[in-house]
Amino acid sequence: MANLTLVQSINLALAQEMEADDSIVLLGEDIGINGGVFRVTDGLQKRFGNDRVIDTPLAESGIMGFSVGLAMAGMKPIPEIQFEGFLGPAYDQLVNHAARFRTRTRGALTVPLTVRVPVGGGIHAPELHSDSPEAIYAHHPGLKVVMPATPYDAKGLLISAIRDPDPVVFFEPKRVYRSFREEVPEDEYTIEIGKAKVVSEGTDLTVVTWGASLFQCLEALDELPEDISVELIDLRSIYPFDAEAIIESVRKTGRCVVVHEAPLTAGFGAEISSQIQEHCFLYLEAPVQRVAGFDTVMPYYKLELDYLPEAPRIKSAIEECMAY
Amino acid sequence: MANLTLVQSINLALAQEMEADDSIVLLGEDIGINGGVFRVTDGLQKRFGNDRVIDTPLAESGIMGFSVGLAMAGMKPIPEIQFEGFLGPAYDQLVNHAARFRTRTRGALTVPLTVRVPVGGGIHAPELHSDSPEAIYAHHPGLKVVMPATPYDAKGLLISAIRDPDPVVFFEPKRVYRSFREEVPEDEYTIEIGKAKVVSEGTDLTVVTWGASLFQCLEALDELPEDISVELIDLRSIYPFDAEAIIESVRKTGRCVVVHEAPLTAGFGAEISSQIQEHCFLYLEAPVQRVAGFDTVMPYYKLELDYLPEAPRIKSAIEECMAY
Amino acid sequence: MPRRTVYEAKVEFVQILDEDGGFDEKLGKDLISDEQVVALYEHMVTCRELDEIAFKLQRSGRMGTFPQNKGQEAAAIGTAHALIKGTDWLVPCYRENAALFMHGLPMHYILLHWMGDERGNEIPPGVNITPLCIPIGTHMLHAAGIAYASKLRNEGRVVATFFGDGATSEGDFHEAMNFASVFQAPIVFLCQNNQWAISVPRESQTASETFAQKAIAYGMPGTQVDGNDLFGVYKVVKEAVDRARDGGGPSLIEAVTYRLGDHTTADDARRYRDQAELDAWLAKDPLIRLRKYLETNDLWDDQMQTELDEKAKVIVREVVKTAEGIESPATEDLFNYTFANLPDGIITQRDTLRTASIGQNPAQIGLRTQRQNA
Amino acid sequence: MPRRTVYEAKVEFVQILDEDGGFDEKLGKDLISDEQVVALYEHMVTCRELDEIAFKLQRSGRMGTFPQNKGQEAAAIGTAHALIKGTDWLVPCYRENAALFMHGLPMHYILLHWMGDERGNEIPPGVNITPLCIPIGTHMLHAAGIAYASKLRNEGRVVATFFGDGATSEGDFHEAMNFASVFQAPIVFLCQNNQWAISVPRESQTASETFAQKAIAYGMPGTQVDGNDLFGVYKVVKEAVDRARDGGGPSLIEAVTYRLGDHTTADDARRYRDQAELDAWLAKDPLIRLRKYLETNDLWDDQMQTELDEKAKVIVREVVKTAEGIESPATEDLFNYTFANLPDGIITQRDTLRTASIGQNPAQIGLRTQRQNA
Numbered sequence A, B: 001m002a003n004l005t006l007v008q009s010i011n012l013a014l015a016q017e018m019e020a021d022d023s024i025v026l027l028g029e030d031i032g033i034n035g036g037v038f039r040v041t042d043g044l045q046k047r048f049g050n051d052r053v054i055d056t057p058l059a060e061s062g063i064m065g066f067s068v069g070l071a072m073a074g075m076k077p078i079p080e081i082q083f084e085g086f087l088g089p090a091y092d093q094l095v096n097h098a099a100r101f102r103t104r105t106r107g108a109l110t111v112p113l114t115v116r117v118p119v120g121g122g123i124h125a126p127e128l129h130s131d132s133p134e135a136i137y138a139h140h141p142g143l144k145v146v147m148p149a150t151p152y153d154a155k156g157l158l159i160s161a162i163r164d165p166d167p168v169v170f171f172e173p174k175r176v177y178r179s180f181r182e183e184v185p186e187d188e189y190t191i192e193i194g195k196a197k198v199v200s201e202g203t204d205l206t207v208v209t210w211g212a213s214l215f216q217c218l219e220a221l222d223e224l225p226e227d228i229s230v231e232l233i234d235l236r237s238i239y240p241f242d243a244e245a246i247i248e249s250v251r252k253t254g255r256c257v258v259v260h261e262a263p264l265t266a267g268f269g270a271e272i273s274s275q276i277q278e279h280c281f282l283y284l285e286a287p288v289q290r291v292a293g294f295d296t297v298m299p300y301y302k303l304e305l306d307y308l309p310e311a312p313r314i315k316s317a318i319e320e321c322m323a324y
Numbered sequence C, D: 001m002p003r004r005t006v007y008e009a010k011v012e013f014v015q016i017l018d019e020d021g022g023f024d025e026k027l028g029k030d031l032i033s034d035e036q037v038v039a040l041y042e043h044m045v046t047c048r049e050l051d052e053i054a055f056k057l058q059r060s061g062r063m064g065t066f067p068q069n070k071g072q073e074a075a076a077i078g079t080a081h082a083l084i085k086g087t088d089w090l091v092p093c094y095r096e097n098a099a100l101f102m103h104g105l106p107m108h109y110i111l112l113h114w115m116g117d118e119r120g121n122e123i124p125p126g127v128n129i130t131p132l133c134i135p136i137g138t139h140m141l142h143a144a145g146i147a148y149a150s151k152l153r154n155e156g157r158v159v160a161t162f163f164g165d166g167a168t169s170e171g172d173f174h175e176a177m178n179f180a181s182v183f184q185a186p187i188v189f190l191c192q193n194n195q196w197a198i199s200v201p202r203e204s205q206t207a208s209e210t211f212a213q214k215a216i217a218y219g220m221p222g223t224q225v226d227g228n229d230l231f232g233v234y235k236v237v238k239e240a241v242d243r244a245r246d247g248g249g250p251s252l253i254e255a256v257t258y259r260l261g262d263h264t265t266a267d268d269a270r271r272y273r274d275q276a277e278l279d280a281w282l283a284k285d286p287l288i289r290l291r292k293y294l295e296t297n298d299l300w301d302d303q304m305q306t307e308l309d310e311k312a313k314v315i316v317r318e319v320v321k322t323a324e325g326i327e328s329p330a331t332e333d334l335f336n337y338t339f340a341n342l343p344d345g346i347i348t349q350r351d352t353l354r355t356a357s358i359g360q361n362p363a364q365i366g367l368r369t370q371r372q373n374a
């Protein structure tokens, strides 16, 4: 058991899985000697060699399409896309190929890849280094999408993702990369894709969130009056997502606030809100609230904290939902 | 006034706008002498010349990025992407550039382009010729997204889109291209982007839909018992969408079914359902229902009608929503 | 030397059997045995028969859109012959059916594919072929990845990937060429330059004089070959395959050929191309040329042709019967292949054939508890 | 001729002022007037000063990530000098600030950009520059489109677009080169081959011997030039610009240079590259070389240098003051530039700073009617 950052726990999971399964290869821009721009793959090329930790040319569609080929030939590629904004050029290969080969070939050719992608805002990064496109990939059938918020979950979910026989988009909230440490077991363990985590139990209102927003929610909860009992759920998996855990919680609390960084409109919060309504209609005491990014382009960093759902906005949504 | 198909009304609108504004150029694959694979641009190259109706190399990112450049230099490009499945390679240029230049430059450089894209299933086409990605583009700030379902609306919305100072994704439901004719005025007219159409008034339940599904909804309505009074809304614009019209209707009817071809999860129906809930909470007598494509890859055509929300599925959703 | 040449390159064109039946002995001698040539010709004719019948199936409403392969058989077969069936991989687009059949794809799979049935892509085990690729220019990256996997694992497999002249315009073509050359993957890029991408002629697709010279951008050998010349195609592909298998990396081959049919059955090429152009190329049909060769070399006669035509008809009739005889896919096939392990949501959708929740059995969404006092 | 050469090409390297101060009179005579060279040198030094100060701003927490331009000034300035300010367009990446300033971009805009402020991209009217481009390799398509607009409207404008060696690997590079050549757009593609793309060296980026030869794939002229040689860069770019303006279409120029700094302030190049390599290139610094030239030609002395250094400091101090003195952007700037005409939903979000609805004034969503008996 070691006290690790998110960066370190991901590095550990990668190393352990690579050790155990030599069909795993990592590929991406600057992941080799440089260890990735966030150092997530630090030391792995040295340990596993150039053939298994591959610096690629600067081409995201290439990285993704090449990985699809590797996967169909029986390897388990783990491509890295340097920032979520650069998933754009890889989008077509990801949604129209990686996601479709199993369906397309009735299972004859499959694509067991895990694409790692730093995600989200809050670190004063340049343009296209701070977006949250999880709803896009969740909407495309054939992909699984996860976004762990803590070092412990990251290790367990990454191992599940790597072992999953289908493509998984593994989003790493960069705001959390080094923001805190947590005890992470040395042994390998898995966390089931599709299972949420109840971070704190409560009876009055459910907050559902994922990624770095978890910490803004915790901050908001800290500032709430003592007498409001909030159940906080970290979704962890976006697709498939744990409808059951949410429904169970909201049937208990009758109120829900969903929090995410991505723009409101057609964000994943809409799916959650809709499903709550479909499954908890008679239990709801207030409309499900969404606290999200605005329907505007993620701003350059001077304004990013005005854009992101920070604690005060979450707090007031909770209070108003309680008061409804 | 002439009796036109959707293909013809779009062709007419393009011709009239090109006549009026010589900064408009069309570009795409096979749109010139061939008139496009659906003949939507038939005759336009002959009429306006090779410089204004431009056959491009086979490269969608190229078409989109080149159009962004043309637009920033003061032209009004109308690129065509041959099928919605081939928006994939153009995605990055569309969402990360076309959609962002106004924000990025505080309005100094803008991208008044209208990208025309055939959309949706039901015509026995090959793979990637039958998808419905409207939610993807609606989620990306900086884009407008429309999907007219009739020849009349297509002309008015296309003219609005072309004249709009910002990028518009103009989806053309290919199942409707030649399925029926409608009176379309010869004169130019516009339909405001963001305004829905109440196709039929009703008091018991609201059906919200867009694109080719409109006709499946009409079919379902025909088969309903006389005593159920349905208000049918054709959204027409996906982003921005006419929340007001929907809210007004659902506050009146208390029940709503949303119908679309795209996969359920994180589809645009989720946004509508969420907003109804947020704004009509105390008026709702049943949960908002979504009848949509399944969370699976759009199948090859033998199964496509099992996938698409056809009339029977819509009808039973309406009946069950009424019975709730 | 303030202005000095730092790089020079050239591109060669290869032709062994020309359209008048002329045969280059120096390059062509003992290249393919007489027996093999006869067998390849027979295969070519059978594939042409399938192609014509497929066209008719579409016209009579028994199949969806179909892209005829007519006229490009020599490029497909010459390439397939240079690769080892069951070891090497073929990563096709959709105009090289003849190559796929040679490497073990059951013929009715192609019909199933165009009949809107994914089972046409359910490649049998041991057949190293990826399914027809609909999005143009995207599959060459998969080919590069498959080739690199072979290299990484020292399997000695070579990959050949087919694509059209139009496909070279896509960014993915560039990225595939670049990845393949940077990683020295064992792959042959086979560009079927059939002069048209639907209605767009080669001159509007690229300003380069040849497609072969695009290899130069990647420090890769590039060769142009008469794509209607079985011998020429086999020769240059074989050289490239051998080089690849020996660790010499990728190659680009431009097979100069022609699309004798419309783009697909949904197309009408008379809208955009001249009859005269088509006529000139009809005379270069690889079937005519190869038959001429066989006859010149006393390997063929009218009697054999009649028998072959009959045999081809019988084979193709059987193939059509098989494709049409397959029972309709079950609705639940919609769901079952989305993931190896279906998430609850999809299971519910499959079992109820519904998307949203009303009318669904609450048990199906597996609630662990139920609040009573709603 | 069964194997005949159908295409030949070569790539030239141009150098006028070499690193030892050698000057090729034949190519360089009267190329740039003495006065101009002095002015360009002064600009170069000022830009270098800004670059060093920007680095320090980041280190002291007053600015976000910054990519130093150090070492690549000759390529930027030589190119900008060959284009007509206010007529031609520059479509940059982020390592050619010196070119942008020459064409009218206020210097503090660059700082604002890296300080996380979109106002750094609010290009003033009449300045034909697009903003720094973050997604690598994507902006050359915009450049091609701008160039084609100039051609369509007979405006006589030429476009120069800058990008790195790494950028050539992106599919969009390929599509931009192809579109530009097919449409014979008046554009110069200026590849700043600074040997590295973050930690990836040139040899891992492409297997081609030069970047210039990538032009061959598009039937486009391609030339390699010493990118640290102001005269050489100006010469080859001017030729390409003239050709483009005369309707001769696009060109690719590879400027061979070196990134003397880290990739950005977030990078530490010592992790992946040798000090010896860096040292060798430090000696080729375009500033050193140009000063040597000026001194050899009696155009410069220490006194002038001292004065210039002082002047540059003053200018840059002022620039920093301007950038830092700008008031913070208003929160509502988040919203106001999304569309020319903001949709209701965004107006509501702006006016309430909220996303979902509770607590929002129902009037704001503009309900036309209100059912009373809820």
Ligand SMILES: Cc1ncc(C[n+]2csc(CCOP(=O)(O)OP(=O)(O)O)c2C)c(N)n1
Binding pocket: B029, B058, B060, B082, B086, B089, C095, C134, C135, C136, C137, C163, C164, C165, C166, C167, C168, C194, C196, C197, C198, C259, C263
């Ligand atoms: C990415 C993509 N864009 C557009 C299309 C539509 N389309 C299908 S085939 C074709 C032309 C292909 O030309 P080429 O590569 O030369 O192959 P050919 O059909 O001539 O064999 C086009 C534009 C497509 N299938 N995929």
Ligand SMILES: Cc1ncc(C[n+]2csc(CCOP(=O)(O)OP(=O)(O)O)c2C)c(N)n1
Binding pocket: A029, A058, A060, A082, A086, A089, D095, D134, D135, D136, D137, D163, D164, D165, D166, D167, D168, D194, D196, D197, D198, D259, D263
């Ligand atoms: C599409 C995209 N992918 C990845 C990145 C991350 N990134 C920023 S700069 C860079 C290297 C660029 O190398 P090069 O083109 O040679 O330009 P240089 O920085 O050397 O000037 C990378 C990979 C990016 N900005 N955009």
Ligand SMILES: [Mg+2]
Binding pocket: C164, C165, C166, C192, C193, C194, C195, C196, C197, C198
């Ligand atoms: Mg072709």
Ligand SMILES: [Mg+2]
Binding pocket: D164, D165, D166, D192, D193, D194, D195, D196, D197, D198
């Ligand atoms: Mg570089």
